[in-house]
Amino acid sequence: MLPMIFDAQIGLNVTLTPENEPPPLPSELFRVGQAVALLGDDINVDRREGEPLFFYRGHPGRITDPNGMHILTEWVGFEESPWSFAFGFTAFHDGTCRGLTAITEEEYAIRAKAIAEGKRPTTD
Template identity: 35%
Template sequence: MIPSKQIVVRQFVENLLPTELIRDDPAFKRDGLPDDLYAGHPGVITDATPQHVLVDWVGLEDMYISFATGTSVYYQGGPIHEMSVISKEE
């Protein structure tokens, strides 16, 4: 989970959604989305708008999942549960 104060542009994150949920969710298949996003997949926040946080996922930067599919906080000032903060080295 990422606390709201750490939802900032250039923050390194990892995906916490289970791989099987991503690959079986019809929303992720829309427009031919890749099933290459997996649990633990690294990325970097590119837009920290609480209603539509965007992440450039490593290796998927040119895919819909990185530039158009965002994640929202659960409530104003709340965290994002689908991601976790990681270091640049990770």
């Protein structure tokens, strides 16, 4: 059975499937402090001691600079890493950021705890 998540954009429970991925972050949520998660595939990273081995699909973070040209996010476990201060996402002409999706504060806390425990942030 596939996991259920609360979709912050539409306010409904949705099942994650390849056809039904979380929606990309809309421009109205480009704001400092917005809880987000990474869309796409896991990324194997060069890391410093104590950092996660992967930047996971569903990895939680918070927007620190909502500039549409280069949206910066502080990622859980990578707070002092270039992943959090030099790697950004670009907004597309349709007003979305396709590399990020919004998550609830509750989901952020669950995913951050999983990362701190050395686990994947989601089960998908």
